[in-house]
Amino acid sequence: MSKPKKKLRLIAFLGMSSGHHAGSWRHPDAGSSTDIDYIIRLAQKAESGLLDGMFLADGYSGAGSRLEPLTKLSAVAAATKHLGLVATAGTVYNEPYLLARQFSSLDHISSGRAAWNIVTGAGSAAHNFSLAEHPPHSQRYKEAEEFVEVVTQLWDSWEDDAVPADRERGVYVDRNKVHEINYAGQYYSVQGPLNIPRSPQGRPILIQAGSSEPGKELAARTAEAVFTAQQTLEAAQEFYTDLKGRLAKYGRSRDSLLVMPGFAPIIADTEAEAREIEHELNSYVDQKKALDVLSERFTINLNDYPLDAPVPLDKARQAEEFNGIQSRHEAVLDPARRGNFTIRDLLYRANGGHGHFTFVGTPLQVADFLEFRLNANAADGFNIMPQLLPSGLDEFVNKVVPELQNRGIFRTEYEGTTFRDNLGLAYPSNQLHRAAV
């Protein structure tokens, strides 16, 4: 008897409404980031392609205007039925009690489709939250561990059957099935219980995105999916094996954690057409400004070099110098380290991918790539980041998905009703109640 084919998990990154490419906003067809009707249409398109979910990144500082993720996803929830809804939220600048109830509420509103992408947060936000400076990397992760513990315990503070809603017996909420958590840690002290019952998925899905050492350990301990950025097959396989190998010591099975690298495509019927789109998008980017930004990773300014000169790797900063996203720093520079990258190559890769893997080609080529990585133990699925929207999502749903279905590596209908059903993740039993017994 042959093993059933491993299937791809696909989540659409729709955080930048015009597309992942830095120049996409200038494209005539690109949508606006505060237009909820447009965002809902994108989500419905993703759902028509049977994608597992959609994902929004987030931050609490910086330039630009976009809708806040949880309000945005709640609106999308009201207009979709199966699509999973992933919002990023940072631990440093949030309160666990408020975050726990917001995600639980989204899970209720969506009938079981909420997921939290756990990040600690970027340093530039400190000045919006009355903090003199961003906490250092190691402290952020220690706090984050406690934060996640508080949130999951709060999600378990109501037992599954705490609401008998029984008129005859005269009991609506069974107070004996609602528990304080009395969490007293080094950074957080929270009594609970939550003021919202246990949600349809038991708990929203936990996703994690930091690829540093403490980030990977946090993921192995608590996360159910990991978003990551790798440029080469080797790096992807290394990361995959590393993560999966950390699970056993936490009593977890290998398929309880999904590894999902980013994939930022430009898709067209021919390679030439796809390259044309790439060229057009890059022409929209203010080259000098983009090189200034990229130069933050170097001790020199790349604008002072010819565009087609090799990347001056000897002038690159070390990851440790960054109190930012260390793994992203490596991901951005990695392709230059491995291949003969010119500054132009590096710039284009950064414009389109911001550290994620970019791909320019036909639907068949995309399907080949995804299938190959799936079967090479390099990924369980992908975070698809079309460089241009809405056309990139249309191409993916209309042309790539049918190809994947034909190969038997993607669903032909939704298996169930919740995000956990889509991703094949188990329903989490109530840890808090078990401990109390």
Add this chain to the structure above:
Amino acid sequence: MSVNQRELSLNAFYAGTGHHEASWRVPGPPLDKKLNLQSVIDVAKLAEHAKLDAFFLADTQGGGGRFKAFEPFTLLSALAVHTKNIGLIATVHTTYNEPFHVARKFASLDHISKGRAGWNMVTGGVEGSENFNRRNQTRFEERYDIAEEFIEVVTSLWDSWEDDAILDDRANGHRFDESKIHEIGYEGKTFKVKGPLTVSRPPQGHPVIIQSGSSDRGKDLAANWGEVIFTAQLSLKHAQEFYKDVNSRLNRYGRNPDQLKIAPGVFFILGETHEQALANEAELNSFVDFENAAKRLSSRLDIDLLSLPLDEPLSIENATKADNLNGARSRHSLILELIERESLSPRQIVHRLAGGRGHYHFVGTPAALADHIEEWFVGEAADAFNIMPSVYHRDFPLFIHKVVPELQRRGLFRKEYKGTTLRENLGLARPGNSIKRKQAVA
């Protein structure tokens, strides 16, 4: 509001099965074991059908185990997709929250709803602080100082983008007019916030700001910032006094009564006839878990109600005076006054508070409720009402199908929405940009 051109506003104050604590026990549709979004959507749509100004969701910071409800921002965003004209107001507390988050979420909700968001700003009682012990423990004592800073930061952040900061000039590559996006550089005692906000200026300029505190500090905060004030007033006379008091504080802040709508709640038990309404009230009383309700009230009043003759007028001499309490001061004094004024017995006060929780308690026919609303509106006791059906599945449809048409017939309430935003519903002007104003003066 001033007497000229006043228009009545009505808000549907949402409360699950009803505002009466025993509402769920009255025979009716099956009870929801899970949170039911569709039932909330149905209420919002029915309210919109009757042209109500807003849907209002109250909220708590804790009190888990007794209270189970959707979180405000997520719920209102979902409702925004299913409605078009009705305003969407939620209580959001300040004491343990961050102004950047509140500003951003409300701005986002205002965009999503195309200009229908409203913020009922509440400092909160003691309950809930145990869920936020990362915060400084003195935040509760400082909550009004914190609230004043909080709202200044939030409104400044809403102004950090000028209305026309987005150019979207794709041909020339100019996305924003950087000169129209401003840091706010706020430095107060509790908050230091640089900004700018990461959402462009909300369609309404600012989501409508509602205030709820009835203490002295609360009334000042309302007079300074509030565009609507929610309040609980137990009699016409009290309501008129409050109305006059709040309006008299406005010119201290350079404002006038047209900029503030005063909205008491009206809790109601309806019946097709007066006798039916009384019977409905008796039925609700019979479902009250009397012992537990009496115990709760006993600890608030510091009188052991269950040890007294339950059906004789209660003496309040020994009750805890409002000064000793932590939070919810004004509601407490209302209760004591009510007991004294109507010579209520322990049983009566327990039953009375199981419903309106200190709001005006109406029992009667739809026509009589219309009379009450008209009397208070015309008598300058209210510009608006938070309508509080005792049992939602029975009283809310009666209100929509019998009371509202009567008010429309009397020329007191709108027959059509005049605009598409909450501000237009309420007759409130769109605020200018304070950052631009400061620049002009400098």
